[in-house]
Amino acid sequence: MAAVHDRISELVGSLFPEAVVESIETLAPDSGPGPAGTRKVEGYGEPMRVALRGPKGEGRTLVFRTASTNIFGHDRRSDRAAGMLLSYDTFPAMPDHVRALDVGAILGDGRLVSLRGSGEFYLLTTFAEGRMYANHLRRIAAECASTPDDLARCESLACWLARLHGQRIVDPDAYTRAVRDLLGHGEGIFGMVDGYGPDVLGASPARLRAIEERCLAWRWRLRGRENRLSRIHGDFHPFNVVVDGDGFTLLDASRGCRGDPADDVTAMAVNYVFFALSATGSWASGFAPLWRRFWEVYLGESNDHGLLAVTAPWLAWRCLVVCSPRFYPGLAAGARDALLGLAERALESARFDPAWAEELFR
Numbered sequence: 001m002a003a004v005h006d007r008i009s010e011l012v013g014s015l016f017p018e019a020v021v022e023s024i025e026t027l028a029p030d031s032g033p034g035p036a037g038t039r040k041v042e043g044y045g046e047p048m049r050v051a052l053r054g055p056k057g058e059g060r061t062l063v064f065r066t067a068s069t070n071i072f073g074h075d076r077r078s079d080r081a082a083g084m085l086l087s088y089d090t091f092p093a094m095p096d097h098v099r100a101l102d103v104g105a106i107l108g109d110g111r112l113v114s115l116r117g118s119g120e121f122y123l124l125t126t127f128a129e130g131r132m133y134a135n136h137l138r139r140i141a142a143e144c145a146s147t148p149d150d151l152a153r154c155e156s157l158a159c160w161l162a163r164l165h166g167q168r169i170v171d172p173d174a175y176t177r178a179v180r181d182l183l184g185h186g187e188g189i190f191g192m193v194d195g196y197g198p199d200v201l202g203a204s205p206a207r208l209r210a211i212e213e214r215c216l217a218w219r220w221r222l223r224g225r226e227n228r229l230s231r232i233h234g235d236f237h238p239f240n241v242v243v244d245g246d247g248f249t250l251l252d253a254s255r256g257c258r259g260d261p262a263d264d265v266t267a268m269a270v271n272y273v274f275f276a277l278s279a280t281g282s283w284a285s286g287f288a289p290l291w292r293r294f295w296e297v298y299l300g301e302s303n304d305h306g307l308l309a310v311t312a313p314w315l316a317w318r319c320l321v322v323c324s325p326r327f328y329p330g331l332a333a334g335a336r337d338a339l340l341g342l343a344e345r346a347l348e349s350a351r352f353d354p355a356w357a358e359e360l361f362r
Contacts, residue, residue, distance in 0.1 A: 130244030201333035
């Protein structure tokens with residue numbers, strides 16, 4: 001604790017060079033008197049009160065805040081960082097509110113690094129050589145045929161997913177979070193629905209509302225399935241797979257990489273239907289073999305007998321993504337209608353059947 005106090009004193013000294021830190025003490029969420037039933041025992045932060053004394057004897061009190069880990073959307077480090085940055089950005093706009101003086105990060109050795117002068121954040125990564133898997137699917141769409149190499153690539157992706165999902169995780173709260181994000185995250189179902197305008201052909205507001213409401217019902221049907229929690233990629237679609245020869249490299253793992261395997265499986269599989277609907281005549285000899293083989297190999301390799309019983313809301317989400325006029329404004333109304341119809345059929349059924357996709361092309 002002494003080291004923490006020293007670091008806080010250094011930070012305060014950089015803001016108020018002539019002041020002296022007199023005391024640092026931990027603040028409880030609720031230390032006031034009153035009935036025990038009204039006492040708050042847990043909050044979203046871990047604040048410390050810092051008492052200063054200025055050169056002329058004047059007193060000043062500050063609060064040093066860190067965020068605590070909990071199940072209310074603060075279980076990831078990025079969640080807690082986002083909360084601190086949002087507070088720093090928004091406190092000044094609120095009248096009669098405490099002022100935000102600084103925001104920063106705590107390094108591994110305990111040092112405090114200020115971010116008050118920062119703007120947007122960045123991420124530096126390595127580069128993946130090769131071609132996006134989406135480009136291979138575009139070739140198949142143009143030629144209306146897939147090759148043995150395409151089939152082998154599809155099998156490779158399914159096997160890779162099965163191995164990844166074999167890493168089961170015991171954390172019921174994390175599964176609950178994944179399902180909550182499926183619906184309520186800005187990149188989830190609610191966010192996708194909000195991205196549609198009022199006049200999108202094949203996706204009327206009434207239709208989208210009905211899909212959203214069915215998905216919400218599925219949130220409760222997924223309760224009790226927390227043992228399905230696995231390591232996942234989180235955004236496993238053809239634009240995040242870079243193919244190089246017989247191998248591939250992945251991009252942009254998302255949303256904590258813990259969730260239901262159905263997330264990854266539907267994210268990739270729906271694109272075989274999506275690309276086929278965008279290119280007349282490309283299903284029978286092009287994408288149908290890939291769609292069938294992807295499901296066959298994944299189910300065989302993973303031995304996940306429960307997957308098809310939970311597929312519906314994840315598939316609905318991915319259908320809403322590829323049907324979005326924000327992402328794919330050139331998608332024909334008929335294709336959008338067919339994809340949303342597949343999602344609706346899944347949501348209304350107890351178990352998804354991959355063979356339903358075949359009916360879209362008869």
